[in-house]
Amino acid sequence: MQVLVRDNNVDQALKVLKKKMQREGVFREMKLRKHYEKPSERRVREKAEAVRRARKLARKKLQREGLLPMKPRVVPGIGGRGGPARTPRF
Numbered sequence: 001m002q003v004l005v006r007d008n009n010v011d012q013a014l015k016v017l018k019k020k021m022q023r024e025g026v027f028r029e030m031k032l033r034k035h036y037e038k039p040s041e042r043r044v045r046e047k048a049e050a051v052r053r054a055r056k057l058a059r060k061k062l063q064r065e066g067l068l069p070m071k072p073r074v075v076p077g078i079g080g081r082g083g084p085a086r087t088p089r090f
Helices: 010-024 026-033 039-065
Strands: none
Touching: 010 026
């Protein structure tokens, strides 16, 4: 894996590297390999992950077809209670 550092901006390069590693599943793999996982536990985990993926795919398909309501979008800047923003007391 290779990341280019532009204009000596190491922070940006680290951000890009972490994003690439996240996308590749390196962090997840490290977490899984921290402790030994028995083969039976591995099969149970992988089957549960497959079920979760299948349910998510089916839910998304039903939402696209209009049979399930879409998740409400959160609009940034709107408060939770809907009232006017208060000025801080100092």
